Amino acid sequence: MSRDPRPSTEATDRADPLLAVEDLTVSLGGNEVLTGVTASADRGQFVGLVGPNGAGKTTLLRAITGALTPDAGQVRIDGRVVADLASKAASRLVASVPQDTSLSFDFDVRETVAMGRTPYISRFGRRTRADRQIVESAMARTDVAQFADRSITEISGGERQRVLLARALAQDTPLLLLDEPTASLDISHQIRTLELVGDLVADGRTVVAAIHDLNLAAHYCDDLWLLGDGDLLATGDPASVLTEDRLSTAFDADALVTRHPVTGSTYVTALPTSRGDAEGSVHVIGGGGSAARVLYLLSSAGYRVTVGALNEGDSDTETARHLGIDPITVDPFAPVDAGAREAVGDAVEAADAVVVADVEVGDGNLANLEAARRGDRVVLVEDRPFSDRNFAGERGQRIYEALKERGTVVGSRDLLGAVSEAVDSGGQETGATRTDREDGTESDESLSEFADD
Template structure:
């Protein structure tokens, strides 16, 4: 999706063109001068805080709201003054609320999508039956055909309503928060289905509250705030820390997801707005620490990292953030002098964080240096046995460290570091609860590690030898 330029020109293959759109509800301007273009065959996500105007924009494009000013053109046709049935042949909508009060069966519900194509007394024909059957097969709801639509689960009902929209056979599909009430499995299943529809030529615009899902699945994003377009374009250009602060008033860290490579957003709590003081040393390598470095730097800590090889992706991340970085040459082992340098930073730090890094003979000295830590946080996504390439000695050292560490999943690192720094700086007040906190976090992480043993990690390490 892109904003229109000053001359009013748009892409020749536009599925939707919105020009100077103003929508007022109850005398209040909800959308104020919105210009946007959606190209055919793209998946565009509408993102922004609650009240930004996402649902209002979708309702305007579907013809449910009449703008106070501006124009909307869908598939080359202006929707102004057109009947609801005429607009419904251009735009199909899946609402946010999937609850249905009527007791029709699933096939009858999907068949309602053919209404815009039928005259008042016109009966279903072969084309209509085919459209309904194909829509149900595409959304995998054929097995529920005779079941009451009120008896299927929330995720199944979402697919039924999507099937109804597909049966409508409109060139544009609008989704209002399609994943809001679904568990993660149905969220992914729904958005994977939408991606398949886009790949087959459908144009989709969806209001999505989850920024990370939007970044992963959408081709482009439109960021709304206070009824105006704040940014538009590919996810990387829209989901910047500056844009997120403007739109959400949030202190957010934007990085890359280590598995998917998509833009990934983490919002930090208010009390992490850079007002903390504390020193943190991070041990990582092979990309295992990159996200942690972003988070801890954004949280306002004085962060050091190492030892790392020159050319390591964690080294590049640390340099981009201007962090104190201990390095050795590419593919070189951590020697005694470098280990001493790491130990010095570990002793100076309020807390040392060890990422879910693979350990080989080349970087085993980092574990030995960590013994000097006053307070220790271990990040575990995999059992150490799955990433230990340095033998029994390394396993023994790690087990020793784990006995006195707070063990957490990646999502809990900032909280664990905050607690450790508070304890280091205010030992009388914070120390009372530290043992209980460490025990609870270690138990949680141990459970996570145990349940992840069946999965294989693809992360590689520059230190493995």
């Protein structure tokens, strides 16, 4: 089996990028689809190709494989110009998984995966034991070995997607291109597929994948290429590429960019173009990203929203300001002081309802939780048990339990319904609240809790 000799030039140095797209311009049907695109991907890097429909993502992937001849520019893989290579030579450098999983032939799954070995077999040659081992390994890695003997036409679209990924793995190339690899998959298999891709990258393979879900792309990819109208608008790590201004330019839509409170990855939320017609005011207590979704939902529904106290620099502070909400704040890393505590109490009393997000509570922000007791109608979002996020000890637990006794506890999915009921209930106070206010118990305890703070 002969291979094209590798050119002895500096272009093949291991320090150079595995993939280099150089000033690439491509036209289809007389229309320019890509214009002067220049980007590169290093060995062992996972690049996400993102952008709106029609931006040119699939065209760029096809140009990288050599399936399309560019009007100008070139693509280099491992130092070699793809357009100058024979089909088999190019197929030893780059494998692709298309978005369209429909196949016209009626081969079984094993034979379909074995097609990935074609670039390594001579015209009259046969597959070797090593070829068969590579095929079996690819099927096992993509979890399709269980239906290896079934016809490719008898399995689901999501299963075919995994078969085509197995075929690409069997091709054993340094560069792998994926066009919407999660489009036909349920959430479980989306995660498993991207985790598998991550493992391939960790093994040294370079992957470029067109991914429509910006949050999946931000979480799993090392770098992103953002395409818009055939132009490459930005390249770099997800945080630097997925800015609100760039998303507005690329997608012609408003978006909120924050940090995911659990993973810490860049998180994009599309904002509605119009607000709902809900009436009433809601004060939100959160922090550490726990209130971002709450603020977005309540603001989008049309409620007048206040929030705090939050630290300057907190992601919830940034979210509030993006939504046009002026938060009550304290200095970075500072505890809630007396002035902020009073401002929160006033906001709570003025609101028609109070929402306590699924926030972690410690000595520094316990004053927020105490201030919530001054509200008549409290909704507590509890996606995690309070014991898992209580760092204020018995005192924090006691205050939270007091809120639960007269408040409404919901999961985040049921937030809007609970807030609507609370706001609609108007000034109807519960018996416990009226009693507290009549005998002054709650007010006195509120002062004594923080007398020494």
